[in-house]
Amino acid sequence: MSEGIVVLDYGSQYSQLIARRIREKGFYSELFPWNSSEKSVMEKAPRGFVLSGGPRSVYAPGAPTLPDYLLESRLPILGICYGMQLLAHSLDGKVAPASESEYGQARIELIDEQNLLLPVSALEPEFDVWMSHGDRIEQVPAGFNVLARTRNSPVAAIGDTSRNLYGLQFHPEVTHTEHGADILAAFAGAICRCQRDWTPAKMIDEAVEAIRKQVGPNRLVLGLSGGVDSSVVAVLAHKAIGDRLTSIFVDTGMLRLGEAEQVKQTFEQTVGLNLISIDAADEFLDMLGGVVDPEQKRKLIGERFVRIFEREAKSLLDEGDLYLAQGTIYPDVIESAAIDRPDAMRIKTHHNVGGLPVDMEFAGVVEPLRYLFKDEVRRVGTELGLPDEIVWRQPFPGPGLAIRIAGNVTKQGLDKLRQADAILRQELAARGWLRDQTAQAFAVLLPIKSVGVMGDGRTYEQPIVIRAVQTDDFMTASWARLDYDVLAYISQRIVNEVDGINRVLYDVTSKPPATIEWE
Numbered sequence: 001m002s003e004g005i006v007v008l009d010y011g012s013q014y015s016q017l018i019a020r021r022i023r024e025k026g027f028y029s030e031l032f033p034w035n036s037s038e039k040s041v042m043e044k045a046p047r048g049f050v051l052s053g054g055p056r057s058v059y060a061p062g063a064p065t066l067p068d069y070l071l072e073s074r075l076p077i078l079g080i081c082y083g084m085q086l087l088a089h090s091l092d093g094k095v096a097p098a099s100e101s102e103y104g105q106a107r108i109e110l111i112d113e114q115n116l117l118l119p120v121s122a123l124e125p126e127f128d129v130w131m132s133h134g135d136r137i138e139q140v141p142a143g144f145n146v147l148a149r150t151r152n153s154p155v156a157a158i159g160d161t162s163r164n165l166y167g168l169q170f171h172p173e174v175t176h177t178e179h180g181a182d183i184l185a186a187f188a189g190a191i192c193r194c195q196r197d198w199t200p201a202k203m204i205d206e207a208v209e210a211i212r213k214q215v216g217p218n219r220l221v222l223g224l225s226g227g228v229d230s231s232v233v234a235v236l237a238h239k240a241i242g243d244r245l246t247s248i249f250v251d252t253g254m255l256r257l258g259e260a261e262q263v264k265q266t267f268e269q270t271v272g273l274n275l276i277s278i279d280a281a282d283e284f285l286d287m288l289g290g291v292v293d294p295e296q297k298r299k300l301i302g303e304r305f306v307r308i309f310e311r312e313a314k315s316l317l318d319e320g321d322l323y324l325a326q327g328t329i330y331p332d333v334i335e336s337a338a339i340d341r342p343d344a345m346r347i348k349t350h351h352n353v354g355g356l357p358v359d360m361e362f363a364g365v366v367e368p369l370r371y372l373f374k375d376e377v378r379r380v381g382t383e384l385g386l387p388d389e390i391v392w393r394q395p396f397p398g399p400g401l402a403i404r405i406a407g408n409v410t411k412q413g414l415d416k417l418r419q420a421d422a423i424l425r426q427e428l429a430a431r432g433w434l435r436d437q438t439a440q441a442f443a444v445l446l447p448i449k450s451v452g453v454m455g456d457g458r459t460y461e462q463p464i465v466i467r468a469v470q471t472d473d474f475m476t477a478s479w480a481r482l483d484y485d486v487l488a489y490i491s492q493r494i495v496n497e498v499d500g501i502n503r504v505l506y507d508v509t510s511k512p513p514a515t516i517e518w519e
């Protein structure tokens with residue numbers, strides 16, 4: 001990065017969002033733990049800093065502090081919530097517990113049309129913001145003006161225009177704050193004078209060049225799952241080093257209808273990848289025979305997957321140094337360097353192929369997506385010419401359909417589930433609902449039977465559950481309120497077209513208390 005905004009993370013749950021919103025507005029931004037070394041931050045040549053919110057009180061013993069080099073740099077600074085209080089506290093303002101904490105929506109009133117809030121004040125003098133704080137500024141530091149207030153926060157925004165130091169008590173990064181992204185964009189553009197030219201596609205040439213340089217004349221191996229992250233890595237690495245990339249695709253037999261063929265076809269024929277495709281379906285099915293415990297299924301599948309991947313990767317070792325490519329994305333990187341997990345900072349890479357550790361020595365790890373958010377990876381995928389089915393693929397768990405057949409996994413069960421799942425996804429895809437009405441939608445096969453009547457005969461068959469959820473982060477989720485007529489049509493198709501299914505249920509449980517998957 002150069003000429004972008006560095007966001008220093010003080011532990012707010014919204015820190016990632018700040019960098020994301022700034023990027024969405026076309027300015028580059030990266031997130032660093034607040035106590036990162038001056039060198040690591042300044043070598044990014046930032047044009048300004050944002051200090052995130054955080055859970056502490058600035059006056060509490062051991063609370064995170066403002067690194068000296070920030071003010072010394074004379075670059076613009078925008079503090080948000082804790083960040084604003086820290087700025088005020090460090091500049092001899094006064095921060096104290098508020099008599100009333102302020103959580104949730106508040107109406108903000110602009111007092112002074114200083115440039116940071118200008119794009120907003122031009123629109124309206126009052127708007128809704130999102131607050132979450134227990135402390136407040138009692139006295140602003142010398143040189144600062146109060147720019148806005150709410151009923152409970154007489155100091156809701158401050159600014160010192162001569163030094164380009166600003167503070168917001170509210171969170172501009174959350175969507176509940178009206179014009180929040182515009183305020184961040186005004187900071188990055190009008191105040192920090194960043195170039196507004198960041199697009200995810202801009203990283204393509206850089207990433208290709210970086211891979212070429214890192215791998216040199218050596219070889220690179222990638223575990224290709226068919227998900228968007230590993231697929232984008234495959235195309236970038238292939239552009240960089242062509243046949244010296246070997247991608248390994250393991251068909252566990254737990255994939256959805258036509259999925260293995262689609263992945264092979266796309267990458268062999270369209271992209272021209274050097275693909276080792278292992279059909280291990282029988283091996284996995286045999287191994288799972290009689291296993292009903294979900295965690296046991298996960299463990300067995302994970303171990304077997306790693307063994308197969310290692311075996312194939314090791315066969316490439318004979319030909320010189322071997323690098324490992326991974327689809328690590330920015331949220332994984334931030335997570336492993338999170339400030340409340342200092343030990344995690346020693347973790348340099350995510351040794352996961354299909355989400356699993358690999359016990360093998362590689363010359364190095366290649367992670368071209370480590371600065372991208374998921375939606376940015378998708379845009380790069382489209383730019384690289386990957387088909388929509390891959391770019392917009394919903395998350396699919398490593399253990400695959402094995403954890404969507406409750407209980408014992410059999411070939412017959414897999415066949416039924418695959419057909420039902422394909423009908424569900426076809427109908428949702430036809431309406432565009434795999435992109436905007438559901439974050440994840442799939443079918444589950446239950447190990448029980450119920451009585452039905454078809455034609456003139458009695459049936460005694462298994463039910464299919466339809467699970468469809470809405471979520472941004474997959475940590476919590478609500479069940480998707482799909483249209484009843486569409487559900488009725490899908491139910492009818494499944495019962496008519498899939499042998500051995502005579503009933504369809506719709507799961508109306510959120511997460512929590514349920515999880516997204518059934519096992």
Ligand code: XMP
Pocket residue numbers: 298354355395396397398399440474511514515516517518519
């Ligand atoms: P849960 O069921 O925990 O799922 O609410 C949250 C997200 O994680 C995915 N998931 C998995 N992904 N291996 C994976 O690679 C797994 O064992 C696994 N279990 C759940 C799930 O599909 C959802 O997106």
